[in-house]
Amino acid sequence: MASILLRRPRAANRVNLRMAEELALACAAINQDDAIRCVMLSGSGDVFSAGWETPPVTPAAGLSRYQAAIAIASLHAPVVAAINGDAIGQGLELALAADLRIAASTAHFAMPQVGHGLLPWDGGTQRLARIVGRAYALELLLTGETVDAATALRMGLVNRLAPPQELRQAVDAVVGQVIAAAPIAIRYAKEAVRDGAELALAQGLRLEADLTILLQGTKDRAEGIRSFMERRPAVFRGE
Structure with missing residues (x-):
């Protein structure tokens, strides 16, 4: 911080x-x-x-x-x-x-x-x-x-x-x-709300979808899935 x-x-x-x-x-x-x-x-x-x-x-x-x-x-x-x-x-x-x-x-x-x-x-x-x-x-x-x-x-x-x-x-x-949350997801959430608020709804939804797709390739997303399956707290590294 x-x-x-x-x-x-x-x-x-x-x-x-x-x-x-x-x-x-x-x-x-x-x-x-x-x-x-x-x-x-x-x-x-x-x-x-x-x-x-x-x-x-x-x-x-x-x-x-x-x-x-x-x-x-x-x-x-x-x-x-x-x-x-x-x-x-x-x-x-x-x-x-x-x-x-x-x-x-x-x-x-x-x-x-x-x-x-x-x-x-x-x-x-x-x-x-x-x-x-x-x-x-x-x-x-x-x-x-x-x-x-x-x-x-x-x-x-x-x-x-x-x-x-x-x-x-x-x-x-x-x-x-x-x-404690996944830092890339946190930044994308901020971007989606901040930038999406200035767009038409259809464009905002497209931005949300694009950011969601980008997250799928991150190591943090994989860690989120693993930690859920293993019933343990996730350890996110911003990767």
Whole structure:
């Protein structure tokens, strides 16, 4: 497992250009290591991330340099966000780029950008609607309202909640389940859902079938069959 920690506790883990660049480098390095089966994203201190420090305001600022969520979304391995505290603005956009979100029961969530004359610009308008649906996405985006963890769970914004003192234990349990599974199958499952959601149903089904066929030739698939027949836990090697 690889761990990415947003570490600016004195600044409520707000994203700045340096952090965005370091996130991009870290994610690129993780993608080069096939031994990494899962990535955990978390914030230091009591806040996940309070958003962007100073938003770029001109085209000359090079908006893409500040978009940190795209690096998280580009990771091949599943990403589990351990949302240890409030996720606001771009901080929430980072969490949305993860595949699974497990939050402390005391966390709060908001997309307040329109109140500052801005839009979410790190994938927030697109990922939010895909995760919670258009109605909830527009409610959060147009009102800038802050919601608590229980509401976020009801919306589907997060997958699970845990008491703050038990959050790491809850995240470790999920990460352990991911790591124990066949890594190639895990990556293909992520690809099928992520890419298939952007396709027509017939094309998505074709993608699913193609990935299933590719899995049949892997050593992990053979190990899965053997372990089932021998009634023992499988030992997957990502081959």
